[in-house]
Amino acid sequence: MFTVLALALIPATRYYQIDQPLLRLFRGAGAVDPLALHLEGEFVENNLGTEQGSDGSVTVRMIAQQYLFVPHCILVPAGVPVHLRITSADAVHALAFNGTDYNVKVLPGTISEAQLRFANPGEFKTVCREFCGAGHYAMRSALKVVPREQFPVLQAGERGNCAVQ
Numbered sequence: 001m002f003t004v005l006a007l008a009l010i011p012a013t014r015y016y017q018i019d020q021p022l023l024r025l026f027r028g029a030g031a032v033d034p035l036a037l038h039l040e041g042e043f044v045e046n047n048l049g050t051e052q053g054s055d056g057s058v059t060v061r062m063i064a065q066q067y068l069f070v071p072h073c074i075l076v077p078a079g080v081p082v083h084l085r086i087t088s089a090d091a092v093h094a095l096a097f098n099g100t101d102y103n104v105k106v107l108p109g110t111i112s113e114a115q116l117r118f119a120n121p122g123e124f125k126t127v128c129r130e131f132c133g134a135g136h137y138a139m140r141s142a143l144k145v146v147p148r149e150q151f152p153v154l155q156a157g158e159r160g161n162c163a164v165q
């Protein structure tokens with residue numbers, strides 16, 4: 001009897017390993033592998049940051065990880081729709097911009113999306129609002145909003161760069 005119980009307990013304590021393939025199956029299209037973010041797919045390093053669409057709107061791709069946001073400083077134009085796509089490399093985080101109501105929960109394995117808009121040029125502190133470990137309170141970065149006409153054409157590789165040309 002004891003042996004049976006012990007055997008049944010093994011999978012119960014390893015549920016997080018067994019769950020992985022199943023969860024991936026159910027998550028479908030929005031799924032990303034937190035361990036392969038830097039290797040392949042949408043969240044490789046030179047695809048992060050701000051990318052401008054032909055309609056003038058921008059897409060911002062970011063990674064949250066203990067204990068920083070990548071890119072560390074992002075640049076967006078004022079007054080245009082900003083499509084945010086963010087995922088986590090490890091724990092649960094929450095991306096917030098001080099002075100705004102935006103607060104986006106970020107989970108490993110999934111892509112969180114949000115539609116943002118910053119009416120005026122300015123600088124916002126980007127902070128983590130979900131306790132994610134010892135370095136949580138140091139998890140800070142920045143978002144710079146520049147006038148639409150001053151927004152530079154960013155090439156892949158400099159999309160995460162805050163410097164205005």
Ligand code: CUA
Pocket residue numbers: 065066067092093094128129130131132133136137139
């Ligand atoms: Cu990340 Cu708190």
